[in-house]
Amino acid sequence: MTCATLEGVNAKVIEVEATFTKGLPGFSVVGLASSDIQEAKERVKSALLTNEFVFPPLKITINLSPSDIKKNGTHFDLSLALLVALNKKAFEEEGLFVFGELGLDGRVKSSSMLFPLILSLKEQGLIKRAIVPKESISYLCHISGVDFIAVETLSEAISLLKMGEFKANVEQFSYDAKSIEIAGIDYFYEERYESDFAEVKGQMVAKRAAMIAAAGMHNFFMEGNPGCGKSMIAKRLKDILPPLYEEELLSIAKHQFLDGQTPNFKAIRPMRSPHHTATSASIFGGGSGQAKIGEVALANYGILFFDEIPHFSKNVLEAMREPLQDKKVHIARVNAKIEYQADIMFVAAQNPCPCGNLLSKTKACRCSEVEIKRYQNRLSDPFLDRIDLFVVMQEVDADDKGDVTSKAMHEVVIEAFKKQKERGQQRLNGKLAEDEIERYCLLNEAAGKILEGAISKFGLSHRSIASVKKIGRTIADINGHEKIEKKDILEALSYRRRK
Template sequence: MKKSLSATIRDLNADEVSIEVNFLRGLPRINLVGLASSEVKESVERVRSAISESGFRLPPKVITINLSPSEIKKSGSHFDLGIALLIAMFDDDEVDFSDWHIFGELGLDGSVKDSNAIFPAILSLKRENKIKKVLIPKASVSKVSQIPDIEIYGVGTIAEAVDHFKGIVTLKPTIGNELSSESMKIFEKSFHFIREFPLDFDQVFGQNVAKRASTIAVSGLHNMILEGSPGSGKSMIAKRLQYVLPPLQKDEILDIAKFEALNGENPNFLPKRPFRSPHHTASKGSIFGGGTRTAKIGEVSMANSGILFFDELPHFTKQILEAMREPLQDYSILISRVNSKIEYPADFLFVGAMNPCPCGYLMSKTKSCRCTDYEIRKYQNILSEPFWDRIDLYVAMDEVSPEDKGGITSNEIFGKMLEAFYKQIERGQTKLNGRLDERDLEQFSRISERGLEVLKRGSERFGLSLRGMNKVKKVARTIADLDSAKDIEKSHILEAFSYRRRNSS
C-alpha cells in the first residue's frame, strides 16, 4: 500500500486527509472510497486520462483508493495529483510520500492546475504545525509562498512530479516571499500598509465635521453612521475610508487572502483591508452566511478586518438590521444548520449612510420635505435603539454650499491615523480602541477628574446605557491619541459626546 497526505476544507479550516492506494489481483478497475463528494469521485476519470496521456501505464489490477478518515466529507479537485502519483509509481517501493502534502487538479493531458482550496488548506495546516513540505501546481506557488517556513515544490505536469521523486530531476524549493509594501515596526512587530488614494477626501467639498469623524473612525475602528440630504457626500466619504484604514500584520493579510480564496476570488496579498457594500435588496443569507445544508461565508465575514458599508441603511429589512446587533457586539456570527454549526469572524468597521426621511430633504434649508409626520416616524423607527447603541459616531451632514472647498486630503488623514495607531500599539494594546473590552478600557483609558465629571453629566443627559458610556470612553481615547494626549481630558469627552445621536423622541 502506498500513502500520501492532503487536506480537505471543512467550514473555514482544513482537515488533514491521508490518501491510501492499494493494488490487488482481479479484474482491472478503480474504486474510490472515503465519503468523497462528486468532484472528488470525478477525479478517477481525470487521473486515468492524465496517467495515460503522460506515458505511464495503469497497473492491470483492482486499484482501491481510500481517503481517510472516512467520517469526514471530502471535497475539492486537488486530490488528483496525490492519487495519480501513487498509481503512476505503483512499482517503485523506494519512494516514500508519507511526509509530503500533495495538492493539485489534473487536466486530461496530465497538466497540473491550481484550485481555490489549495492556499487556504495549506495555511490552515501550517497554523496547526502539521505541514513541512508541499508539492503543488506551479500556478499555486506565488500564493502559497506567502506562507512562511514551508518547503514548496511546484510542478507543471504529473511527469515532472514523477521525475522529481525518481531522482531524474531535482526541483528546488521556493522560498517564501517577503511583502514589498511599506511598513512600520513596533516592538519587533511589522505592520504593513499602502499609501495610495485612488479616491481622495479632498474631492469631498465641505463636510469638515464628517471628515473629522472619519479620521476618528479609522484611527480606532469606531462604527459610524452618516445622515444627510441626497448629494451631501455620505457615500463619497464612506468609499474613501477604505484607503485610510490601519496597517495590517502578515497573519491578518493571510487571513484576508484565505477568505477571498474560499469565496472564489483570487487573493492579491496586498496590505489592504476589504471593503464590502451589499445592496439593500440582498438576502439575509447572503449578508450573514448560510445555506440549506452547509454554511457559506456571508458579507459580514468577508468584511472581517475591513469595512462593511450599508448605503440607504433604512431600506435594509428590519430582520437584517436587528440581526446585525450580534456581529456589532460580539465581532462574530454563529451560523447553525442541521448538518453544521460554525462561527465566522465578523470584526469589521461598520459604516451606514441614510437620508433623514423618505424624500431625503427633512434636514435641507433650501428644499421642502414632502413627507408626512407618520412617514418620517416610520422611516426613522426602522433603526431600533439597541442598534443605535452599538454605533460610536453619528454625523449629521452639513448643507452643501457652492463656497465649500476640498480641505483635508486622504494622505493627511492617513498620517494622523498612523500616529494614533502607533500610540495604541506602543501603549501595549493588542486591539484598537474601538475593540477594547471593559478590562482593557479601564487599563488604557485614564480620564482626568474634570473629564469624569463631564462624562457623568453627559451620560445622565443622554440617558446612556453602560455600553453607550463605554462607547464614549473609547471614542474619547481615540480623540486623545489624535491629540497626542496621554490622558483623556474634558475636551476629548465633550467631542466624543458631540458624535452621540440625540433621541428624536
C-alpha cells in the same frame, strides 16, 4: 500520503491510503468522496497512461481517512496518482502534503481551494512542507513558514518521491508596500488615494469624525440631506484606514478566494457596499448544500457600508447585531454549521426622513409625522447602541471648500495606530473588549468627572459608556495625550447618538 479538505473555512487533514490486492482489476475511491473526487479516477488513469505507466492486474482501492468527513475538490488528483504510481512502495515522508489537479496529459494544475486550504493548515500549525502546482506559486508564496516544492508534471512529482528529494524550490514573497515595524511586527499600508477627501466640500465635523472612526476602526453613522456628501465620505474612508499585518492580509485573500475572486495581495483593507435589496443569505452567507460566505465576511478587516440603511430589511438589520458585537458570523444549515470571522468597521448613512428634506433650511419636508416616525423606527435601539460615532451632516453651502486631503488624514491615522500598538494593544480602540477598555482607556481626573456627569444626565447604558471611552481613547491618541483628557472626552460625547 497527506492531503486536506475544507470544512467551511477550516481545513481538515486527510490521509490518503492505497492497497493493491488480488482480484478483478479495478480502481475505486472510498471514504465519503464527492463527485469531483470520483471523477478524478479517469483523470488519474489518463495522466498515468500518457506517462507510460502500466497498471498492475490488481484491484486498487484508495481510502480517504477519516471516513466520516465529506471530501471535495480536484486537488486530490495528484496524491491519488502518486500512490498508484508508487505501486506498493511505502511512503514514509511525514508532514509532507500533496496538492494538485491533473490534466489528461499529466500536467499538474492549480485549484482555487489551494490557498484557503494551505493557509488554514498553516494557521493550525499542521503544515511545514507541500508539493504544489507550479502555476499556483504566484499566490501561495505569500504564505510564509511553509516550504513549497513546485512541480509542473506528474512525472516530475514521481521522480521527486522516488529520489526522496523534498527541498523547497520556491522563494518566499516580500511585500513592496510601505511598512512600519512595531515590537518586531511589520505592518503594511499603501499610499493610494483613488478619490480624495479634498473633493468633499465643507462637512468639517463629519470629516473629523471619519478620521477618528478610521484611526480606531469605530462603527460610524451619518445622517443628512441627499447630496450632502455621506456616500463620498464613506467611499474615501477605505484609503485612510490603518495598516495591516501579514496575517490580516492573508485572511482577506483567503475570503476572496472562497468567494471566487483572485486577490491582488495589496495592503488595502476591503470595502463592501451591498444594495438594500440584498437578501440575508447574500449578506451573511448561506446555501443549502455547502454554506458560502457573504458580504459581511468579505468585509473582514475592512468596511461594510450600508447606504440608505432604513431601506434594508428588518431581518438583516437585527442580524447585524451579532457580527457587530462578536466579530463573527454563524451559519447554521442542515448539512453544516459554519463560523466566519467578521471583524468589520460598520459604516451607515441615511436621510433624516423619507423625502430627505427634514433638516433642510431651503426645502420643505413633504413627510407627515407618522411617516417620519415610521422611517426612523426602522432602526432599533439595540442595533444603534452598537455604533460608536453619530454625525448629523451640515447643509452644503456655496462657500464650502475642501480643506483637508486624504494623505494628511491618513498620516494622522497612522500616527494614532502606532500609539495603539506601542501600548501593546492586540486590537484597535474600536474593537477593544471590556477588560481591555479598563486597561487602556484611562481618564484623568477632569475627564472622569465629565463622564460621570454625562452618565447621570443622559442615562448612558453600559455599552454607551464603553463606546464613549473607546472614542475618547482614539481622540486622545490623535491629540497626543497619554491619558484621556477633558477635551478628548467632551469631543467623544459630542458624537453620541441623540435620542
